[in-house]
Amino acid sequence: MPDDYHVPYAGTAEDGRKFFLSEELFDGDAGYVGLYLWKADGTFDEVRVEQVRRTAGVPPGQPASAGAEALVGSRLAELGKYVLEPIEVQPFTTTVDGTTFGWVVDQFEGAYSIHIEPGDFIAYYAPWDGLGYDT
Template sequence: MGAPDLVAIDHDDYHAEHVGRTADGRQFFLTTPFEPAGDDDPGNEFVALFLFDAAGRFLEARIDELGPRATMDDALRRERYDARLRELGEVTYGRIEVAPFAVERFGTTFGLLARLDEEDEQWWVELHPGNYMAFTEPWDSGEYDT
């Protein structure tokens, strides 16, 4: 087996709280990716809205950079998040099935990135940056690891 054509993401009350479809049939995923802080790097926080067509093909990424978590304005983060949600208009929350994708912004790779774990020869699709949602077979389960 290889990397999946589509990965199912079920709506939940955690990382997939805002997944579903817009009134015109597009699929969406609103989330808060992050670059972890390192020794000489304060990391970075983002708000990201990913849009897909009805068949799950990636269309667009609307990403706001918020700066390091230690100095981030929480009210601004909520404002940007809520604004991205309002941009969608009327939505229906529920399962989406979308293709892995990658897009570069702010010197960082964002997306659902497919990778082969060479140790166990298993494919994973991980949400980056931050790798805070990871999907594996069966690709239609809608479940993820954190």
């Protein structure tokens, strides 16, 4: 579900694919702008990733805007006319240049979650409505 906190861009692209776009992805000192795309039925399609400079002074393990507004704008333009709305999609992982990207299923003390990689900065939990997540 899109919001003004960590998920400003999630919805349906003009071609019917579901998308999630973030500039807060990170792995160590590397930052990324990542566009995750699923087919209209919610099955994984592709990831478009661009490495960007990680914001200076951000503590390890904490997400932060990469300040890559032009790249985010370019990725949004690739979607055509899009609608920001909740999406229902399948988890997936893929590796790009040695870094894992995806929506990763995890279990802790019997409770399942899905966290977004790289950076593990968003974790969704049941009831899977996208309204509540941990950062």
